[in-house]
């Protein structure tokens with residue numbers, strides 16, 4: 001008998017709805033949600049919500065075979081570092097961390113995708129691109145040929161990395177932004193929605209506009 005793959009998601013907001021819809025499309029189901037925020041509401045009707053690491057431990061202790069579940073962080077924005085940490089919590093509790101690729105996404109056979117990375121509807125990962133762990137390639141985002149993405153990177157909807165772009169860990173490339181070929185974006189940086197990046201960008205800053213200029217230091221970056 002064909003077994004339904006059961007998933008647990010960390011993050012009980014809009015991104016959980018997107019992932020649940022993709023999981024359902026793939027024939028799986030979401031059986032539990034986790035969130036750090038005790039005020040969070042269940043994002044999916046009928047799916048129980050547990051809070052914090054204590055909640056994860058309690059849930060895992062109740063399962064005979066935690067390794068039969070797959071886990072993925074359902075947190076978007078510029079919170080790539082948190083996705084990496086959450087995936088480690090899942091592994092520590094015996095849950096497999098999985099990638100999710102929408103059937104309409106195009107991932108070239110010569111590209112590589114890291115564990116726990118999500119490639120959403122109509123996204124593109126082109127020839128010889130290398131995408132790290134816990135990344136999100138959101139709806140219609142594109143990482144063109146030979147791009148290299150670190151861990152926890154988020155390409156927001158309809159953003160484009162032209163060929164041979166290098167992106168450091170935990171970078172958010174905002175919705176509709178474009179990064180021109182062969183540029184390097186330092187880790188922990190945020191590129192504003194709609195920006196056109198024409199020069200290399202250092203780590204830990206926020207840039208916006210066309211051409212993209214520095215707006216401020218990214219004070220929310222983790223140490």
Ligand SMILES: CC(=O)SCCNC(=O)CCNC(=O)[C@H](O)C(C)(C)COP(=O)(O)OP(=O)(O)OC[C@H]1O[C@@H](n2cnc3c(N)ncnc32)[C@H](O)[C@@H]1OP(=O)(O)O
Nearest residue numbers: 076077156157173174175190191192193194206207208209
């Ligand atoms: C499915 C999903 O939704 S995935 C979510 C993807 N998320 C995104 O794409 C959001 C990306 N974030 C942005 O673009 C943000 O606006 C940021 C990071 C560039 C700036 O955010 P903040 O630091 O909070 O800036 P704030 O909103 O206070 O604006 C500061 C100034 O920059 C301007 N500004 C803000 N964003 C942009 C932008 N994308 N492009 C040009 N100017 C901008 C504001 O108008 C404001 O100008 P003013 O001082 O003349 O009034």
